[in-house]
Amino acid sequence: xxxxxxxxxxxxxxxxxxxxxECVALQGPSGVGKTVLLRAIADLxxxxxxxxxxxxxxxxxxxPAWRKRVTYLxxxxxxxxxxxxxxxxxxxxxxxxxxxxxxxxxxxPWAVQRLSTGERQRLGLVRALMLRSRVLLLDEPTSAxxxxxxxxxxxxxxxxxxxxxxxxxxxxxxxxxRRVSSRIFAMRPGxxxxxxxx
Amino acid sequence: xxxxxxSYGDLALPALLVVxxxxxxIVLRLELERQLAxxxxxxxxxxxxxxxxxTFLFAAVSPLWTAVAAxxxxxxxxxxxxxxxxxxxxxxxxxxxxxxxxxxxxxTVTIFALLTELRPDPWYHPRYALPLLGMILGNxxxxxxxxxxxxxxxLVRERAAVEACLALGGTRYQALLPVIRDALRSxxxxxxxxxxxxxxVSLPGxxxxxxxxxxxxxxxxxxxxxxxxxxxxxxxxxxxxxVLGGAHLLTDHRHRLRLDRMTLDTFS
Numbered sequence: 001x002x003x004x005x006x007x008x009x010x011x012x013x014x015x016x017x018x019x020x021x022e023c024v025a026l027q028g029p030s031g032v033g034k035t036v037l038l039r040a041i042a043d044l045x046x047x048x049x050x051x052x053x054x055x056x057x058x059x060x061x062x063x064p065a066w067r068k069r070v071t072y073l074x075x076x077x078x079x080x081x082x083x084x085x086x087x088x089x090x091x092x093x094x095x096x097x098x099x100x101x102x103x104x105x106x107x108x109p110w111a112v113q114r115l116s117t118g119e120r121q122r123l124g125l126v127r128a129l130m131l132r133s134r135v136l137l138l139d140e141p142t143s144a145x146x147x148x149x150x151x152x153x154x155x156x157x158x159x160x161x162x163x164x165x166x167x168x169x170x171x172x173x174x175x176x177x178r179r180v181s182s183r184i185f186a187m188r189p190g191x192x193x194x195x196x197x198x
Numbered sequence: 199x200x201x202x203x204x205s206y207g208d209l210a211l212p213a214l215l216v217v218x219x220x221x222x223x224i225v226l227r228l229e230l231e232r233q234l235a236x237x238x239x240x241x242x243x244x245x246x247x248x249x250x251x252x253t254f255l256f257a258a259v260s261p262l263w264t265a266v267a268a269x270x271x272x273x274x275x276x277x278x279x280x281x282x283x284x285x286x287x288x289x290x291x292x293x294x295x296x297x298x299x300x301x302x303x304x305x306t307v308t309i310f311a312l313l314t315e316l317r318p319d320p321w322y323h324p325r326y327a328l329p330l331l332g333m334i335l336g337n338x339x340x341x342x343x344x345x346x347x348x349x350x351x352x353l354v355r356e357r358a359a360v361e362a363c364l365a366l367g368g369t370r371y372q373a374l375l376p377v378i379r380d381a382l383r384s385x386x387x388x389x390x391x392x393x394x395x396x397x398x399v400s401l402p403g404x405x406x407x408x409x410x411x412x413x414x415x416x417x418x419x420x421x422x423x424x425x426x427x428x429x430x431x432x433x434x435x436x437x438x439x440x441v442l443g444g445a446h447l448l449t450d451h452r453h454r455l456r457l458d459r460m461t462l463d464t465f466s
Contacts, residue, residue, distance in 0.1 A: 042365060043452055063453040068367035078358030080376050124362070131366060 002041075002070065002135050002166055007049035009040040012191030015049075018135065023157070023167040025177035025198070028187030034170045035075075037187070038137040041168070042072035053134060071133035075140040077124025079112040087112075087127055097126045101152050117144040125153060135166045142176070154180055201411040213238075255324040264324045268331055272301050275339045282343040285350040287447055288459040295443050296342050303436030304334045307428045315424060333404065333425055334432045337389060341433035342440040345385030349444045350460060352377040360455055370449035378445055385437030389430050396426065 002018040012033040018024060026034050040047040043063055051058040051070075058066050085091040085108035099105055101122045107115070115123065121144045128136065136157070142150040157180065161167055171177050177184050178198035185193040216238050223230040255263055276297030286292040308331045312318065318326045353360065356377055363373035371378075396402060404425060408418040450456050 044361060044365060044454055046450070046452075046454065046456075064364075064367045064369050067365055071367075072365045074358065074362065074365070076358065078356075078360070078362035080356070080359040080363055080373075127366065 001054060003050070003052040003055075004041060005050040005052075007037070007040055007047060007051060009036050009045060009047040010191070012037055012040070012187075014191070014193055016185065016193070016195075018166045018168065020134075020166055021161055021164045022183075023161050023169055023181045025181035025184045026168055026170040026187065026193075027172070027174070027177055027184060029189075030172075032187045032189060033191050034187055035139055038072055038139050038168060038170060041135075042067055042070055042137055044072060068131050069133055070135040070137065071128050071131055072137040073124060073128045073139060073141060075121075075143055076117070077120065077127070079120070082111055084108055084110050084112060084115070084123060087123075088130060090130075094126050094130055097129055097156070098123070100156055101126060102149055118146070118149060121145060122149060122153065125156075129156070129160065133165065135168070136160070138167060138169045140170050140172065142171075142173075150176070252324070252328065255328065259320065259323060261320075261322050264322050264327055267324065267328055268305075271328075271332060271335055272297055272304070275300055275335050279339055279343040279346070283347055283350065285347075285354065285460045285462055287346075287350075287444060288461070291447055292461075295440055295447065296339075296346065299342055299436045299440040299443060300335060300338050302439060303432045304331060304338045306435065307334055307432040310431075311424065311428050329404075330425075330428070334428055337392075337429040338432045338436040340388050341385040341437040344388065345381045345437040345441045346444050348384040349377060349381035349441050350448070352380055353448060353455070354457060354460075357455065357457065364453055364455065368453075370453040370455075371445070373453075373455075374445045374449065378441055381441045381444075382437060385441065386434065389433045393426060393430065396422075402426075 001020060004017070005015050007014045010033065014037055016024075026037070028034055036045070039045050041051060043051075043058060043066055053066075053069055058070075079087060081087055088094050091108050095105055098107070103119060103122055103126075107119075107123075112120065121141065125138075125141055138157070141157075142153050145153065154176070157167060157169075167180075169177075169180055171180075181198055184196045184198055186196065187193050216234065220231045220234050222228070223234060251267070255267055276293050279296035279300070280286060280292050283292075287295055308327065311330060312321050312327060316326050316330075353374070360373045360377065364370070392400075402422055402425075405418045405422040408421060409415055413421075448456055448459060
C-alpha cells in the first residue's frame with residue numbers, strides 16, 4: 001500500500017492512501033498541479049511530507065530503488081540514446097509488450113526520431129512497464145493516442161492492476177477516468193484534492 | 199644567446215597598423231573604432247605593467263610574492279570562466295568550481311613540471327613558475343569554461359531525457375553520463391585541435407618568442423613540446439574535475455536534477 005501523508009510541493013498539499021491493485025484517476029484543469037504531485041511522489045523534485053510503501057519510508061531507501069518501485073511516466077517520455085532498443089536492458093523481453101500495444105516488432109534498431117509522438121508515448125510506457133513497479137504514476141499516458149491504441153493501453157494497465165500493481169492515472173478524459181479507476185481525485189486550484197467515486 | 203632589442207619608439211610604426219584598423223572601421227561604418235581604441239590602450243597598459251611587475255618578481259625571487267602573483271592570475275581566470283557562462287552555478291560555486299578546478303589542475307601540472315623537468319633553483323623561481331602557470335592557466339580556462347557551458351546548456355536542453363532515466367531508477371551519474379561525455383568532448387576539443395595544427399598551420403607564440411630571442415629552434419621546439427604536454431594534462435584534469443563537480447552540484451543526494459540551482463545570465 002502507498003501512503004501519502006502531508007505531501008507538500010509548491011502550492012499543493014495532499015494526503016491519501018492507495019491500496020495494492022487499485023487505480024485512482026487524477027483530474028483537474030491544466031496547471032493545477034497534477035504533474036507536480038506525481039513527480040513529488042516519485043521524489044523527482046524536492047518536497048516535504050511522508051510517503052511510505054508498505055510502511056517503509058521513502059527516505060529509508062536510495063532514491064533509484066524507490067523509483068524502480070514507484071515509477072513516474074511523463075506525458076512525453078525522454079530518450080537519451082539514438083535507437084529504441086538502447087533504452088531497454090533486455091529488448092527481446094519487451095517484444096511481447098511492444099506487440100501488445102500495436103507497435104512494429106522490428107522497431108528496436110530504429111532511430112527514436114523516426115517514431116511518431118504516439119509511438120514514442122507507447123514505447124515509453126513499455127519501458128516503464130518492464131520495471132514491474134509496485135506503483136505506476138501515469139501522466140496522461142494516452143494523450144497522443146488514437147482510440148484503438150488508447151484501448152490497448154487501458155487493457156494492458158488493467159491486467160497489471162489485476163496483478164496487484166497500484167496506479168495513479170492523470171487524465172483530462174472524464175470517460176477514461178470512469179473506465180479505469182475505482183476512485184477519482186479532482187485537483188482544485190489551491191492544490192487540494194476532492195475524492196469521488198466514478 | 200643574442201636578440202635584437204626594441205625601444206618603445208620602435209613600436210610606434212607597427213602601432214600604425216592598429217590605427218589602420220580604426221580607419222577601416224570608420225570608413226566601412228563598422229562602429230568598432232571606440233572598442234578598438236579601448237582594447238589597444240588596455241593591452242598596452244596591462245602589458246607594460248606586467249613587464250615591470252615581472253621584473254620586480256624576478257629580482258625578488260620571493261615564494262610569498264610568487265604565490266600572490268599566481269593567486270591573482272587564478273582569480274582573474276576564474277572571473278573569466280564565469281563571464282563566459284550563459285547559465286551560472288549557485289552562489290560561491292559560480293566562481294569556486296571553475297577557480298578551484300583550475301587551481302588544482304594548473305597548479306598540479308606546473309609544480310610537476312618545475313620539480314621533474316625544469317628543476318630551477320629555487321624550484322618556485324618566478325622566471326619559470328609564472329610564465330609556465332600563465333600558459334597552462336590560459337588553456338585550462340578555455341577547456342573548463344567550454345565544458346561547463348556545454349554541461350549547463352545540455353542539461354536544460356536534455357532535461358526530459360535525463361529525468362526519464364532518473365524516473366526509471368537510474369542514478370544521477372547514469373542519467374547525466376551522455377551530457378557529461380558531450381561536455382568533456384567540448385572541453386578537450388581546443389587543445390586537440392591546437393596539437394593537430396601546431397607546426398603546420400601555426401607557430402606557437404612562446405616558440406616564436408624564443409627563436410626571436412636567439413634560442414636554437416630545436417631547443418625552442420623541445421620547450422614547446424613540454425608546454426603542450428603540460429597544457430594537455432592540465433586541460434584534461436581541470437575539465438574533468440569541473441564537469442564532474444558541475445554535474446554533482448546540479449543534482450542532489452536524492453538523485454534529482456536541480457536546474458533550479460542555476461541562474462541565467464541575461465546580460466550575455
